[in-house]
Amino acid sequence: MSSLFIEYDDATGPLQLQLVLLRRMEDHHPDLVDDALHRLDVPRAVMREANRKWQGRLRAGGRRRPAGIKDYGALLGPAESVVPRALGDLQCEVHTWPVPLWPELRFEVTVAPGVGTALNAWLVRAPGAAGPELRTLDDLAPWAATVDEVARAFPPAKPMEGTADNRFRLAFSGPDKSGQQRRCTAEFAWGLLQRWEIA
CATH class of the missing domain: 1.10.10 (Arc Repressor Mutant, subunit A)
Known part of the structure; x- marks a missing residue:
């Protein structure tokens, strides 16, 4: 080596x-x-x-397999917090860890108890941290917002299949700086906004 x-x-x-x-x-x-x-x-x-x-x-x-909570635990050690969360009828556990590079974010892994495979793993806003003010498309800067924040700012947003592992896309409409509504697609990596384009 x-x-x-x-x-x-x-x-x-x-x-x-x-x-x-x-x-x-x-x-x-x-x-x-x-x-x-x-x-x-x-x-x-x-x-x-x-x-x-x-x-x-x-x-x-x-064989390629999805990452599980044991994989993330081996990499990160004990989670900062583990809390229950219901996803429909499914009772899940949400594990979170701090991410020093983005102190206002947390890395969140959602698992179904007894299964171990991660249902989702991405960056989210830390509890109590102020998120970005997303009023127009011009506010959508790279690395500035999470999936949930963009979806809440420009409803209704439609989830779309990502282009690769750990990528996620949203289809939504939002105003440009002139106020005209534009249909857009945003792409995220590990839950953090990377880019958007007019659909």
């Missing part, structure tokens, strides 16, 4: 999670990822190695 990875090889917790999140976001905004890596004082190659190890864990045994 190259000496580049030795310093980071045994690291777990928020750093490794952040690197996995950033690798998916790099597809949309390499400039923002560069800035984030600089703040974390981590080389880009280490980010890619962290993602490779995460993907390797999910492909262990020769």
Whole structure:
């Protein structure tokens, strides 16, 4: 193993999670990822190695499987909080962890008790943290809002299938700066807004 990875090889917790999140976001905004890596004082190659190890864990045994709460727990340690949440008739548990790169956010994993597979895993606004003021489409800046925040700001929003793992899309209508309503599609990576376009 190259000496580049030795310093980071045994690291777990928020750093490794952040690197996995950033690798998916790099597809949309390499400039923002560069800035984030600089703040974390981590080389880009280490980010890619962290993602490779995460993907390797999910492909262990020769089959791709969805991440489960044990995977996230092994990476992050004990959750900051675990609370019950009903999704229709299904009683679930929601596990959350802090994310130092985005202190106003939390990483949230929803699981059905006894199943272990994550039903959802993404970034959400931390309790008590002020979210962005989303009045027009011009307010939709990259990394500024979560899925729930965009959906609440521009109802009714329709969930759409993402273009890759850990991507999510919303179809909605919102006013441009002149007040004209535009039909749009927004794309998120790990629950954080990456881009939007006129549909």
